[in-house]
Amino acid sequence: MPTFNVKLPMILSLLLIFLALYVLALRGHFSYVAMRAGNYRFSKIESFNSLALNPLMSFSFALRDYQKDTLDLKPANMERLEELSKIFPLFSTTPKNDFALKNPPHIMVNLMESFGTQMLSLQEGNLNLLGELAQHFEEDFVWTRFLPCQNGTASSFFCLFFQSPIVLSKSKYKEHYLPFIPIEVYKQQGYRVIFLTAGNSTWSDLGFFMKAQGADEIIDEVALLQDYPNSSKIHFHSHYGVGDEFMYQKALELLSSAKEPLLILTLSVSNHPPYPEVPILFSKEQIPLEIFDKIPKNTSAILNTYVYANNEFARFLSKVKQSELKDKLIIAATGDHRVRGVAMDFNTEKALAYGVPFYLYVPKAYQGEIVYDKTRIGSHKDIFPTLYALTLSETRFLHLGGRNLLETQENDKFAFGFNAEVWIDNEGIYPRSSNLGYKYKDNQSLLSTEESFALDEEHLEFHKIYQEFLELQLRYKLLNLAQ
Structure with a gap:
């Protein structure tokens, strides 16, 4: 049997090579950033994604979630929920709408x-921060006296799409x-529901x-x-x-080829630090x-990326309005939270600093009997009741x-906007702290003034009571109905 005389330097070199390969394997899939719990999916074939996670990584992700999960909800107190439901009705019914019933829109x-x-309050002269979206803001319905329900992406996402004041996706629920x-x-009602995001799901x-x-269906980066190879370029x-432009391109393709009514829920990502390279x-x-x-x-990065995101959404809207979709698609858009890099002036921006717009495109045939008042107060709670x-x-x-x-x-009873830090009604602005x-x-x-006024008991307790109501209805849906 032949023997090999391997010298010590060679053995050490091989050990170092194998060690380096092992470290690379632990690191996970290479794309553009080290694999993390928030981006381990890299293939449409889910078994490949599972294989990419080595045991140590899987255990580390699971342990981290377990240690952070302090959420232990109790069933809702139904007596208290019924009491609060007298102020904020738990359920309602939409009016009769024969046209929508026979012609369900996307x-x-x-x-x-x-x-x-x-x-947008920083716009002046040639500084157009709405970009190409300005045209659509003029043509369609827009409310700017409007608040997000929360002040983070995941929390607003859960509040808007799941009517939950708590992020549940990293919890035992x-x-x-x-x-x-x-x-x-x-x-x-027969809709096909698609979640589409430019980020990793x-x-x-x-x-x-x-x-x-x-x-x-879930469609992500x-x-x-894979569908748009150009999207892998560093520019994008x-x-x-x-x-974001590739997310809108996919949305247009899905809508144009749909054989059944679609509800597409989208989440853009470009306008987030560290900011991507965008046209200057x-x-x-x-x-x-x-x-x-x-x-x-x-x-410069904040301004240009903000306009890039607006332009890409505007170009999607323009393509819709130039296609057959213009008569059978309703589009709603809002922000998840403020631009964090902008300084707050609490003398004048007690509510504005937290505000996001609500934009709505509705084909004429679906408008029916409506009244558009752009000064109406609102927040995320009103988006789906309107839809x-x-x-x-x-x-x-x-x-x-929520209200239409x-x-x-x-x-007037539901003419309020709610955010985790501030709430508003027609009379004024009420910071939680x-x-x-404060007067408008x-x-x-x-925009607010420094002119303040004393609050009655209802206004003093409103933020706390509404927050309690949101949490109770979540526990009712999550736990009481499961019993």
Whole structure:
């Protein structure tokens, strides 16, 4: 039998090579960033994604989630829920809508990363931060006296799409089904539901949770990278996903080829630090000096990425309006939270600093009898009630104090906007940390003054009571109905 005389330097070299390969294997799949719990999905074939996670990584991810999961909810106190339901009805029913019943439209609800209203207040002269979206803001319905329900992406995502004030996807409830949410409402009406994002669906396990709630298809950066090879170029590919434009391209393809009514729930990612390389519309020299006081860091990147995101959504809207889809697609869009790099002025921006716009495109045939008042107060709680009224007929839905913003008569009882840090009504602005209310500078915006006024007991307790109501209805859906 032949023998090999391997010298010590060779043995050490081989050991180092094998060690390096082992470390690379532990690191996970190579794409553009080290594999993490929020981006381990890299293939449409889920078995490949499972194989990519070595045992140590899988255990590490699971242990981290377990250690962070302190959520232990108790069933709702039904007596208290019924008491609060007298203030905020738990359920309501849409009016009769024969046209929508016979002609169910496609619906797209676009949650846009960092689409904050505060940024739009910085526009002046040639500094057009709406970009090409300005045309559509003029043509369609827009409310800017509007708040997101939360101040983070995952938390606003859960609040808007799952009517949950708590992010559940990293908790022990991540496989629990939530009844009455928009996915269920539309699936019961024959809709196919698609979650489409320019990011990775493993981020915060949003894709997994969407599947658990009945979404028919999940499309994320993995599919977009394969369908549009150009999206992998550094110009488009960021830390959080591919360029928003490829998400809109996919949405247009899905809608154009659909044989059944679609509800597409989208989440954009481009307008998020670290910012991707985007076309430079405003160089440092073109930006007014006072903007640098408002946005002291990454000024050019923040402005240009904000406009890039707006432009890509606007181009999608323009293509829709030039196609057959213009008569059978309703599009809603809002922001998840403010642009974090913009400084707050609490003298004038007690509410504006947290605000996001609500944009709505509705074909003429689906408008029916409506009244559009762009000064109406609202928040994320009002988006689906508005859509339900436009698209469904005599359908029961979870109300939660939401209202149709296009209803013919203003309902003052539900004319409020709610955010985790501030709430608003027609009379004023009420920061959660204050015992005073503050007057608006005008009735066209969320700008505030320093003029304060004392609050009655109802206003003093409102934020706390509504938050309690949101948590109780979640526990009712999550636990009581499962018993």
